[in-house]
Amino acid sequence: MEEKIERLRLWHQDGREHFVDVVFSSPNQSVAVLGAYYGGSCAGIEVGKRVALWSASYESPLLSDDGHTQLGDGRIDLEIEALRGIGLGSLLMRPLVLWIKSRAASVPVVPIDLSADDAGTTRERDVRNRFYEKLGFEFAYSDQDRTWGASLPMLSSALILPAVQLSRGWIVDSVDGVGEVF
Incomplete structure (x- = not known):
């Protein structure tokens, strides 16, 4: 199982700052998992607290089966309120979408x-x-x-790769493991 780790620094010009540790793994050709954990700041949020734990799955087409792919296990949510609405969720989805789009065939996405x-x-x-x-x-x-x-209904080829940027004045930098996940 290959595991990639990258530390992100999220910062705002008004002085707010957060660190998020992202772990991406693909234990086999059918599953990928992304975990994000709070790495610290001055916001009083517990270091190590889970920000997100998301997965993707892919099943190749077979004779009479179109195959399928799925994002999440029924719920995709950022667990730390202070990190919602700034584009972090879209950024964290990027490695999972890249992983799906790298599979051999375009397949239906589970609704x-x-x-x-x-x-x-x-x-x-x-x-x-x-x-x-x-x-x-x-x-x-x-x-x-x-x-x-x-x-x-949509095919995996229609998934849009999210940008590597945040919104609302937030900026993201990779500070450790640069390029490992993103």
Whole structure:
């Protein structure tokens, strides 16, 4: 099993700063796992606290089976509130999308189901919806407020590789293990 580790520094011009340790592994040709852990700052967040633990899976097409790929295990969430809405989730998704796109064939992506529970506020809903839309997903929403629904069929080749940048004035630098994951 190959494991790659990279430390990211997230900083804002107003002086806020966070370090995130990212671990990417692919124990076999069918699964990839990305773990992100808080590496420290002056924000009072526990060092080592999990930021994200996401996976991707890929099943090659066989005779009468189109195969499939899946992002996440039903939930993709940043576990530290202070890191939400700045583009970190999209950045962390990058290695998993690259891994999927490196597989031999384009296969259907398992649909993403959006839950109203993840859209408690308008901001939470918008951040969640933008996250998936930046990856290329389109949704059939079950309500006019876009709080719940399911993604439309798509192939893995249609996944969009997220940019290596943050938003809202945040900047990301690799400080250790440069180029290992990103």
